[in-house]
Amino acid sequence: MSKEGVRLAINKIADNLLALAAVVLEDDTISTNTKAGRNTLRDSALRGNLEASVSTVTGEDPVIKALFNHYVVYLEWTRPPKYKKKPPVSVLKEWAAKNGIPTDADTLYRISYAIWRDGHPGRPIFATMDRELDGLFLNDWADKLYDAITDTLDLFFNNC
Numbered sequence: 197m198s199k200e201g202v203r204l205a206i207n208k209i210a211d212n213l214l215a216l217a218a219v220v221l222e223d224d225t226i227s228t229n230t231k232a233g234r235n236t237l238r239d240s241a242l243r244g245n246l247e248a249s250v251s252t253v254t255g256e257d258p259v260i261k262a263l264f265n266h267y268v269v270y271l272e273w274t275r276p277p278k279y280k281k282k283p284p285v286s287v288l289k290e291w292a293a294k295n296g297i298p299t300d301a302d303t304l305y306r307i308s309y310a311i312w313r314d315g316h317p318g319r320p321i322f323a324t325m326d327r328e329l330d331g332l333f334l335n336d337w338a339d340k341l342y343d344a345i346t347d348t349l350d351l352f353f354n355n356c
Contacts, residue, residue, distance in 0.1 A: 202344045203258075206250050209337055210260045214248040216332070217262060220324050221246075230317055231310075237319070241294075242268060274318035275311070282312035 221227050227237035237243060247263040267287075285304040292299050292307065 199348075202348065205340050205344050206258045206260065210248040210250050212332060213260060213262050213329070214246055216325060216328055217246050217264075218243060220321055220328070223324070226319055226321065226324050231314075237271070241265060242271070268321060272318050272321055275315040277313060277315040279312070279315060282308045284308070
C-alpha cells in the first residue's frame with residue numbers, strides 16, 4: 197500500500213472514531229440523564245459539534261484527534277452532592293432555552309441549586325469509547341494497518 201493508501205486508512209480510522217462517538221451519545225444506556233429520565237445527549241450541542249482530524253508533521257507519525265465541547269468532562273464526572281460552588285447560572289441559560297425551560301434568573305438559580313444540592317452521576321462517554329475502540333483496533337484496524345505496512349515494505353524491497 198502506498199503512502200496515499202496509508203493516509204486513506206488513517207482517515208478511515210478517524211471517520212470511524214467520529215461515528216463511534218455519535219453512536220455512544222445516542223446510546224440510552226450511556227447518555228440518559230437520570231434526573232430528566234431521557235437521553236439528553238442525542239440531539240445536544242455536544243453531538244452536533246463532534247470533530248475528528250488527522251494531523252501529520254513531515255517525518256512523524258500521524259495523530260488522530262477527536263474534538264468534543266469542553267463541558268464533556270462535566271458529563272463524564274460524577275458530581276457529589278454539595279460539591280464546592282453551585283454551577284454558574286450563566287452556563288445554564290442556553291441549555292435551558294434549548295430545552296424549553298424558562299430562562300429567568302429564579303428558575304436558573306433553582307436549577308443551579310438542585311445540581312449543587314443533589315449532584316449527578318457521571319455518564320461514561322470516554323470509558324465506553326475506549327472499550328469500543330479497543331475492540332475496533334483488535335478486530336479491524338490492526339489488520340488494515342498491518343496490511344498497509346507490509347505492502348509498503350514489499351514495494352520497497354521489490355524495488356531495490
